[in-house]
Amino acid sequence: MNTLLSYMQELYAFCKLKLIVNLVLMVFLGLIEGGGVLLLIPLLSLAGIISGVPADGSWAFKVQGLFQVCGLAPTLPVVLGLYIVIIAGQSWLQRSQAICSVAIQQSFTSFLSIRLFRAIAYTRWLFLLSRAKADITHVLTTEVMRVGNGTHFFLQLLATGLIGIIQIGLAFLIAPGLTLFILGGGAVLFICSYPFIRQSRRMGLSISEFTRNLMFEVTEHLNGIKEVKSYGMEPVQIRNFATLRHTIERNFVRFTAVQSHTDFYYKVGAAVFISLFFYTAITFFKLNPQEFVLIVVIFARLWPRFSSFQVGLQYVVMMLPAFKAVLQLERCCLEEQELLLEEQLTTRLELTQGIEFRDVSFCYYAGRFNYAVDGVSVVLAAGTTTAFVGVSGSGKSTMVDLLLGLLTPERGGIFVDGRPLAQSLQVWRQSIGYVPQDSFLWNASIRANLQWACPEASESAMWETLGLAAVDEFVRSLPAGLDTVVGDRGVRLSGGERQRIVLARALLRKPSVLILDEATSSLDTENESRIQQALEDLHGKLTIVVIAHRLSTIRQADRIYVLEQGRVLEQGDYLSLSKNKGGRFAALASVSGTG
Numbered sequence: 018m019n020t021l022l023s024y025m026q027e028l029y030a031f032c033k034l035k036l037i038v039n040l041v042l043m044v045f046l047g048l049i050e051g052g053g054v055l056l057l058i059p060l061l062s063l064a065g066i067i068s069g070v071p072a073d074g075s076w077a078f079k080v081q082g083l084f085q086v087c088g089l090a091p092t093l094p095v096v097l098g099l100y101i102v103i104i105a106g107q108s109w110l111q112r113s114q115a116i117c118s119v120a121i122q123q124s125f126t127s128f129l130s131i132r133l134f135r136a137i138a139y140t141r142w143l144f145l146l147s148r149a150k151a152d153i154t155h156v157l158t159t160e161v162m163r164v165g166n167g168t169h170f171f172l173q174l175l176a177t178g179l180i181g182i183i184q185i186g187l188a189f190l191i192a193p194g195l196t197l198f199i200l201g202g203g204a205v206l207f208i209c210s211y212p213f214i215r216q217s218r219r220m221g222l223s224i225s226e227f228t229r230n231l232m233f234e235v236t237e238h239l240n241g242i243k244e245v246k247s248y249g250m251e252p253v254q255i256r257n258f259a260t261l262r263h264t265i266e267r268n269f270v271r272f273t274a275v276q277s278h279t280d281f282y283y284k285v286g287a288a289v290f291i292s293l294f295f296y297t298a299i300t301f302f303k304l305n306p307q308e309f310v311l312i313v314v315i316f317a318r319l320w321p322r323f324s325s326f327q328v329g330l331q332y333v334v335m336m337l338p339a340f341k342a343v344l345q346l347e348r349c350c351l352e353e354q355e356l357l358l359e360e361q362l363t364t365r366l367e368l369t370q371g372i373e374f375r376d377v378s379f380c381y382y383a384g385r386f387n388y389a390v391d392g393v394s395v396v397l398a399a400g401t402t403t404a405f406v407g408v409s410g411s412g413k414s415t416m417v418d419l420l421l422g423l424l425t426p427e428r429g430g431i432f433v434d435g436r437p438l439a440q441s442l443q444v445w446r447q448s449i450g451y452v453p454q455d456s457f458l459w460n461a462s463i464r465a466n467l468q469w470a471c472p473e474a475s476e477s478a479m480w481e482t483l484g485l486a487a488v489d490e491f492v493r494s495l496p497a498g499l500d501t502v503v504g505d506r507g508v509r510l511s512g513g514e515r516q517r518i519v520l521a522r523a524l525l526r527k528p529s530v531l532i533l534d535e536a537t538s539s540l541d542t543e544n545e546s547r548i549q550q551a552l553e554d555l556h557g558k559l560t561i562v563v564i565a566h567r568l569s570t571i572r573q574a575d576r577i578y579v580l581e582q583g584r585v586l587e588q589g590d591y592l593s594l595s596k597n598k599g600g601r602f603a604a605l606a607s608v609s610g611t612g
């Protein structure tokens with residue numbers, strides 16, 4: 018019930034005016050339909066089915082009065098002409114109302130998904146790390162779409178309800194006793210069908226769960242498709258997928274069965290009530306022929322509305338778990354927002370003094386004591402090259418993520434030119450060029466990938482940075498050159514080519530700080546030394562932070578920090594650290610063959 022209320026509040030807050038217009042159109046539709054029914058009276062008289070002078074106060078008398086007020090004679094051409102006008106008006110209104118409903122449905126769906134996407138985009142990295150990507154994709158696509166479909170049914174429900182109320186009102190004016198009697202029957206049926214609504218809610222929940230699992234299965238399968246193929250695990254994957262798909266299939270069939278039950282239930286109910294109706298109308302209510310015909314026509318039209326109201330209600334109830342999932346994810350993301358959204362994206366920061374880590378500690382799991390970074394105090398002076406080295410798991414990437422502001426220190430602080438990093442996060446990130454371990458490219462052309470980071474970059478600037486990253490010759494050799502499409506995550510390129518293009522993309526932004534996290538790990542010796550040369554050329558012009566397993570790449574670093582279990586074990590330049598033969602760095606250097 019609460020979810021339904023918050024859904025209605027959200028919908029109303031989003032499109033008050035459109036919703037009101039839609040409701041007004043529905044009321045008009047109801048009135049016009051009622052008018053069409055009343056036209057039956059002169060038609061029946063003209064056809065000679067009903068004869069005689071209408072009794073004072075009867076509906077035939079009132080309709081006759083209405084014709085007189087409008088200065089029209091109820092002749093056959095006039096009545097039929099009016100009938101055509103009413104049908105044309107009704108169809109036109111129906112068309113406008115249908116367009117208005119779809120506009121509401123679509124714009125509400127867009128509004129919800131854009132708002133959610135925005136909340137996700139600005140949420141903390143650590144929160145995103147804790148959620149499966151497939152879950153987020155599922156809510157952002159399937160669940161939002163289900164809310165959109167549910168909105169369609171909700172608007173239909175409103176239309177059915179409003180038009181129904183108007184027709185019931187008309188029926189009540191014609192024959193109050195009989196109308197109450199029939200409504201009582203409808204209410205009994207509605208109460209008896211409550212279990213179907215609860216069943217729909219349960220099904221809505223399980224559809225949410227199974228479609229999420231399906232999305233998870235598909236995403237995971239595609240992420241790990243190379244491994245799946247190389248392990249020959251296709252049959253297992255297909256079996257898992259088929260199991261999930263069949264479960265969803267069964268759920269939808271069950272939902273349709275519930276709906277058909279409702280339909281069946283209402284049809285049988287209709288037969289019982291029609292019999293009761295005729296019996297009571299003829300035996301107890303003693304209606305005159307005009308009123309009898311009008312009531313029959315009104316309820317013949319109204320009864321299917323009862324049934325479609327019920328079915329619409331089931332759809333809306335089935336949608337509610339999807340709406341709840343959308344709200345829940347959005348609320349979690351908003352609780353974990355990291356940036357001031359209104360911050361300017363265009364400003365950049367020119368580093369003048371440097372970056373300071375002051376007694377920084379960070380733990381991935383709150384409340385645990387296995388710190389990934391533990392009491393680190395380091396200074397990265399502006400214009401220098403700093404390297405972090407250490408065995409796997411020593412905390413190097415966590416240091417980079419802290420520096421990027423993706424992670425927030427649990428203790429201590431990071432200062433950029435003396436200001437806390439958290440105060441100017443967005444501006445800070447605008448000033449960084451970052452080449453991660455698993456370099457990512459969009460499934461687009463090399464040009465588009467470069468322009469993504471720097472939309473205003475000229476072609477010559479692109480070639481210049483491609484040259485700096487030692488990848489210009491390779492790009493020139495491609496048949497479509499800069500316009501070559503690189504495939505999913507750059508899958509059509511080798512690891513080294515991908516890494517160099519990502520490096521070019523980072524340099525194209527002319528960053529104040531360049532961060533390379535194992536950026537040369539996939540390169541051959543020749544290309545590595547070209548990049549080495551490029552970094553040496555950049556030395557002093559910008560602040561460079563390097564993480565490297567291959568210690569040959571950090572020979573020129575001004576300062577090297579050796580990390581172990583999240584702590585700084587040693588620090589110095591390459592030469593001084595190598596000379597300390599019993600030290601950790603010397604041991605690492607001898608293992609990597611660069612000592």
Ligand SMILES: Nc1ncnc2c1ncn2[C@@H]1O[C@H](COP(=O)(O)OP(=O)(O)OP(=O)(O)O)[C@@H](O)[C@H]1O
Nearest residue numbers: 146381382389407408409410411412413414415416
């Ligand atoms: N997302 C995460 N959730 C939980 N623990 C993590 C996460 N990422 C890293 N860790 C843990 O934090 C510690 C430091 O990891 P980090 O990735 O910073 O090391 P690293 O020195 O960069 O390793 P590598 O050289 O293998 O990339 C490790 O013990 C690791 O298991």
